Amino acid sequence: MDSFFLPEEKIGEFTEHLSRFGKVYRYEQSSSGARLRLLSEDDYGKYSFPEIRAAEPAKFLFIKAKRKLAEYFDSSWKTIAIEEEPKVIIGLKGCDLAAIKIWDNVFRDDEDYKDPFYISARENTLLVGADCTSAGENCFCNLLGNKPFPAEGEFDLSISPVDGGYVVFIGSERGKKALDGFSMQNASQEHLKQIENRRNEILKALEEQNSKYKTSTPYRELVEKNPESPAWAKHGETCVSCAACTYVCPTCFCFQIYDKPGPDGKYERFLVLDSCKYPRFSFMAGGLNPRGRLVERFKHRYNHKFFHYHWRYEQYACTGCGRCIENCMGKIDMRETLKDIEKQEQSHKQ
């Protein structure tokens, strides 16, 4: 992979150059933690590199919390042009990049149906990844097979801090093109070594902090085979159905469609993100609700991520970012729930 050295003082120029592709969003460290910001030109040169992923996932730039799907009956909405305002997202960590494939499977790569709005956003976004420079206390990407740095094939460009600046990796043709005309020197062996060492250190730290949560049975099997485990009720006990976990989750995209009267005698159709944590998520006309009980809804999120999604796409719909742990007012830790299911299973077998 091609790699170049970007001196600290040139970050403004670098960002300015990328802004030719589109509006620039950048993850930045702030007093309230890492945040995703839409930059104005004046901000390009002021960059505070966040150590770990931010509070906000990037999903809202691809799957909006609310978006208009159609005006009907207006046949100009029958087809949708693949055009969205181009944008650049700088600073996507490994866990956030891993989420994109999980959306792609559903909204872009399905054989039968394509979501034109998602595809528009996806095609017109330049993905700039970034290394993590520490392991967050709730991070568990290593347990899901992800890495604290951008994985090959998942980004257009990526940046990794080194002494005196950053190393920029070229991950795709599109990434390379976005940097056309921006001159940088090749990264030195020392720079690359520095990156490799840091990556190994962080991986080691993640291994250490998550070793107690490691299960010997794969998550799919644990969740699929143990629908009646007492661990569900035990760990779901403090859930209050607030849906914070699904809101901050980079891969929770369950939505619903709603319609309302619009202007000029037309009607409007919207997509709004929903949450399986809400009591009426599965509520049907006629009153039946297969997941009316809180514990069923609690279980459903794990089922969706580790069993149903995996059954269909052979990968987990969880990237190990740990945002759900960080934001849970009931202090529910997904790693503990999964570990406990295994413990209960083992004690049951004995």
Place this chain on the structure above:
Amino acid sequence: MPEKVENIYYPLPAKVTEIIDETPTIKTYRFEMEKPFTFRAGQFVQLTVPGIGEAPFTPSSKPGTSPELEITILKTGRVTDYLHEKVKVGDTLGIRGPFGKGYPLEKMKGHEVLVVGGGVGLAPLRSCLYSLFENIDDYKRVSIKYGARTPKDLVFTYQHEDWAKMPKTDLKLTIDNPYPGWSGTVGVVTVLLDRENGFDVDVNDAYVVSCGPEIMLKFVTYKLLDIGFKPEQIYLSMNRRMSCGVGMCHRCNVGPYYLCKDGPDMCYAKIKDYPNVFG
């Protein structure tokens, strides 16, 4: 020019050309689309009541290709309440679809077919019956067992006689409780699966398709298993809340199956071990 992609969320206009009162709470709506519409028996559509919302229904009319389409609807929620109370002949509603897999008609060829319906559940089954009748030579026999709460709640009564007259076909009805003037079988639909009520379907050779409320599907399934059917022979029209219809909103699952993509008719063998199959 940027590439254009079909908007899977856009409903095509469908004009209401006739409304048939089936029962006090069930109506059949006949629609005319601008262009011919094609669906297989058991596939469903998302019906839009403009400005109010969408709900999934399996058409009750003859499968194939036609600009005309019929949907038989029970008044039971926000969208269907509005439909029953406000929608008139001449109004334009919307249709997306068809979605889903439909009934396993090919698989059933050369076998007996047992059709078990409850209440408005006979609606999707009627489209299945149209397909069966069209190729009746391909099937050994068609047995229809249909139950409703009272004689007034039976749908398509104006067609029952024609069905019963079809070759290799029999139709048995039941109502839940005794009712003045009703001399037929009384009891929930499972009583029609009792030998003493004339049940003579070959349990080793028949496929079953069933549609009705969840509670009925549950007891029909248990009864079928009881009298010797295997889970592989039973196909159930499952009910789950659905929104997109295209496998994206991820809510209409039974186990790992999404009813919109993998159903809505599910072979019981596939779903039987998952929790909350019957709600």
